[in-house]
Amino acid sequence: MKKFIFPMITVIIMVFGFTTKSNAQKQSNGLYLTYSDYVNHKLSYGSVVKGDKITIHDFLEGNTVTVVSNGAKQTIAKNEVFGYRENNHDYRFQDNKAYRIVDTTGGFYLYSHDKLTQQGKGPKPVSMVYFSTKADKGILLLTQENVDNAFASNYKFKNMVQAEFKNDNDLTEYDNSLNQYKIKELYTETIK
Template sequence: MKTLKVMIAICFIAVFTQKTIAQSTVSGLYLTAEDYHNQKLSFKTTDGDGNSIRFNEFLGSDRVVVVYNGKKQTFYKSAVYGYRSNNSDYRYFNNIPYKVIDDRDFYLYSSPKMVQQGKWSKPVDSYYFSSTAIADIKSLSIKNLQSAYTNNPRFRYLIESHFETDNALTAYDSAVNEYKVKYLYEHSTSM
């Protein structure tokens, strides 16, 4: 009985969260990578305009539902590049949304994963990358970066000498206002 109450509470929270996300300040869909690059949102919605977008992330649906100017439309996530919500951009890959956290030179993403901590699971951000806007998204790891950039030995050697673990790749340097791995990539191509 207690488990059922918890599940019902989680469903209510998820519905409220989805509605809140759909009614963020500005949201919309990026139908293509070019739309993302040009920051061209389709079905752009703002608070109180009567339009909405449901991303259906909680239940793992493969569809996005748009209500725009009174018309309901459904899109497969696999046919949509991504979306904007709550002042953040997301890219779909295999129907999973990845938050774009940096798109200069190559793309860095984050996505929450449930991690067991004691009796409970807790969402923890995991990090990913892609070499271009349309390349496959891979886990951010030393091995994957070195594999993706075989044609840039300077970058591979910089990774090897500056990072001992995969977790270190997410280090952010507030003095230069960027991720260290991005800084090293930039300098590997400008030398």
């Protein structure tokens, strides 16, 4: 019995070691150069090789991304890149700002972006919610007026939004039981 256990433990350790190593080599951060790359989860300039890195220049809404890949440094304009993936979150660029992609289901895309707003003794970041009608269309602040304009031909949805939400702040209500924003529930009801 002892002769069987030692080789079995050795095999298990070797398999676990190879599995862990191969998972660590998977590309988890990188740039989506195009909308098609985003849809197909194809990352470019990922952080697979030690020393590779991507720097998003956010200070004063910088307009570039710096990439170090295989020892070569390259600067890319944000308007030439769809977005990026970092720490298991996808982001999309518009007007030199990075918007975190929150929800992409059903033809109504939601994003978040932190904006500095004056609160008390100084400005603090507040997460604002934005939307678009398609992943490659313009991103708009989630307000009743913008929803009305973006979905001008969907009268049922516009009327439901006006009836359900009293002000713009209510548009970001989340339904924990369904794990989605309430406005997305309304939209889904109107496209059935």
